[in-house]
Amino acid sequence: MQFFFHNKSNRVWLVLIIGLMLFNIWNIVVNTPMVPDQHWAQKIFYVHVPSAWVGFLSYFIVMVAGIMYFIKGDEHWDKVGLAAAEIGTLFISLVLITGPIWATPIWGQPWIWEPRLTTTLILFLIYIGYFMMRAFGGHAERVKRYAASLGIIAFVDVPIIFVSVKFWAPEIQSHPQVEMTSQPPGILIPFLLSLGIFTVLYRLMLKYRIHVIQVNYKRVADV
Amino acid sequence: MYNFWGYFLAVYLIVFGAIVGWFIIQFRMENRYLNDNRYTQSE
Numbered sequence: 001m002q003f004f005f006h007n008k009s010n011r012v013w014l015v016l017i018i019g020l021m022l023f024n025i026w027n028i029v030v031n032t033p034m035v036p037d038q039h040w041a042q043k044i045f046y047v048h049v050p051s052a053w054v055g056f057l058s059y060f061i062v063m064v065a066g067i068m069y070f071i072k073g074d075e076h077w078d079k080v081g082l083a084a085a086e087i088g089t090l091f092i093s094l095v096l097i098t099g100p101i102w103a104t105p106i107w108g109q110p111w112i113w114e115p116r117l118t119t120t121l122i123l124f125l126i127y128i129g130y131f132m133m134r135a136f137g138g139h140a141e142r143v144k145r146y147a148a149s150l151g152i153i154a155f156v157d158v159p160i161i162f163v164s165v166k167f168w169a170p171e172i173q174s175h176p177q178v179e180m181t182s183q184p185p186g187i188l189i190p191f192l193l194s195l196g197i198f199t200v201l202y203r204l205m206l207k208y209r210i211h212v213i214q215v216n217y218k219r220v221a222d223v
Numbered sequence: 224m225y226n227f228w229g230y231f232l233a234v235y236l237i238v239f240g241a242i243v244g245w246f247i248i249q250f251r252m253e254n255r256y257l258n259d260n261r262y263t264q265s266e
Contacts, residue, residue: 003253025235040231047238094241098234105225205245212249215256 001218004211013204020197027193033186044102046191050198052095052120056158057202058088059123063155066148078144079217081151082134083209087202089127096124107174114174115164123157130154 005011028046035042065081068074099117100110111117130150137143160167165175180188 001257003257021239025239038227040227041225043231044234047234051238090241090245094238097237101230101234101237105227105230201242205242208246208249212253212256215253219256219259 001211001215004208010204010207013200017197017201017204021201024190024194024197027190031186032190033184035187038106041102041105044098046194047198048095048098048102049191050195051091051098053195054198054202055088055091055095056161057199058084058091058206059127059151059155059158061206062088062151066151069144069148075144078147079210079213080206081147083206083213085127085130085147085151087205087209089124089131091202092120092124092127096120112174115168116161116173116175119157119161119164123154123161126150126154126157 005014024046028043032043032046034040061084062081065077065084069077069081099120103112104110130147133150134143134147137146165173180191183191
């Protein structure tokens with residue numbers, strides 16, 4: 001097997017994504033408006049929300065890979081599920097770190113046990129369990145089936161996170177209930193742009209991680 | 224009064240630092256795995 005970036009197309013994508021991300025940061029810093037009361041802290045939103053989006057998208061792919069693993073019985077889908085679970089957890093970790101950093105100056109405290117934060121933390125903990133099960137679950141074939149099942153079940157929490165700001169009583173809500181469509185174009189367009197660039201970045205990360213997992217499997221098989 | 228700029232900077236350094244760090248880790252892992260493979264196959 002070859003190095004991932006020996007492939008010209010992957011190198012082109014990497015350079016393109018670096019360029020797009022630098023443009024994204026410049027656009028956020030220079031072109032987005034300062035929101036009164038939050039100033040620079042509001043601009044955290046342009047990476048916090050795309051990180052959450054990529055995390056949830058990744059967990060959706062874990063679920064699809066789990067279903068495909070059961071239908072096809074192909075080990076490739078187990079690798080896709082593992083790669084997506086790892087990257088999803090990286091981004092959800094970033095969400096759980098950057099959220100409290102934003103909340104410290106805005107709420108006056110980093111954490112409140114309100115529905116969206118709590119359900120996101122539960123999702124993160126489910127995936128910590130997922131990796132523990134993969135590491136210590138015993139027989140390899142059985143672990144793959146358990147991982148596929150857990151990946152499917154864990155995704156149930158994602159729509160709960162989405163509706164949590166409306167589902168539970170308003171008195172216990174602290175999360176900003178922002179209707180993105182009602183935002184001015186000065187905020188909406190850079191936000192959508194950032195969302196798109198993070199999605200393209202995610203595609204490359206997933207492809208790269210699957211490649212590294214395949215290289216590792218081949219190495220273990222060759223020994 | 225909070226230093227909003229400091230919070231903004233911290234978030235961007237953490238997010239992009241983590242992403243760049245992730246790529247470096249993958250590159251090093253890939254390098255090690257492929258070199259291991261070549262070594263075992265040449266024996």
